[in-house]
Amino acid sequence: MITLRNVHPTDLDQLIIIENEGFTEEEAATREAFIERILFIPDTFIVAEQNGKVLGYVNGPIIRQAYITDDLFTEIQPNPARVGYQSILGLAVSDQARGRGVAKLLMDKLDELAAANDREGVTLTCKKELIPFYEKLGFVNEGVSASEHGGIRWYNLVKRR
Template identity: 50%
Template sequence: MKITTAKPADLSQLMDIERAGFTIAEAATETAMKQRIEIIPDTFLVARNDDQVLGFVNGPVIKPRYLTDDLFETVMPNQKFGGFQSVLGLAVDPKFRHQNIASQLLTELSKIAKKNCRDGITLTCLTRLVGFYEQSGYINEGQSSSTHGGEIWHNMVKIF
């Protein structure tokens, strides 16, 4: 397995994994996913075996500490330095879960964020995933104001 940046040719596989990992209300649209590949390629990472996509993590660099719902639909280019690396999506193909792929993707994203002098990484997650992120060094900073997908989300932050 290797971790690379996403390519336009990955879109179909990325959408299959997105739909398997999130409800219809939570999942990114194909248009949003395509925009992320085009606009933030440096922070859209893919775990792969040759041409097979195993999982991915993506998100833009933002100034605020916490994600806002508009980020899921509107992607802006990453600023060169500073800010928080956000995670809009982290998903692994169901056939390849429980193989440490998600953790490896987060580790690689952390390396990129540190290299670019980010303040940290910010994301939101469902209650059932808080423990996973805490094991990766994220702090649960309470319930998010996000109503994305009609769910209750937690603000998770990892400061460098």
């Protein structure tokens, strides 16, 4: 059985492994970035776990605007209690757990949290090939992002309330 929970500091090493499986070196969050996210936004950092092993995660801070900006990848602030957009800076599933619906479970949980806390919506950036996955979850492609994170062309996807 897969369980979803908030991140714990003891998850760090498993999270780094999954991050590096899912993202290139240029895209991947650093260990320091993970430590900050665990410290400042544990309420919007969700982990999927089975038998004590982390299968995947989703995380991101609450932001005022509808689109992610590159500064979010290095500067995290604690989340406000209400309003704003739930951003997603990272969604990754371990190689061993792919194809089991873990990413959808994580996204659904973060969407529930956003609704429960009166967020204006959920926002993320993704590569072109991932747009259909997010559109199936109710996101709308709002075009090319201004983000230059990792030297990649990203697209703004938003699910508004």
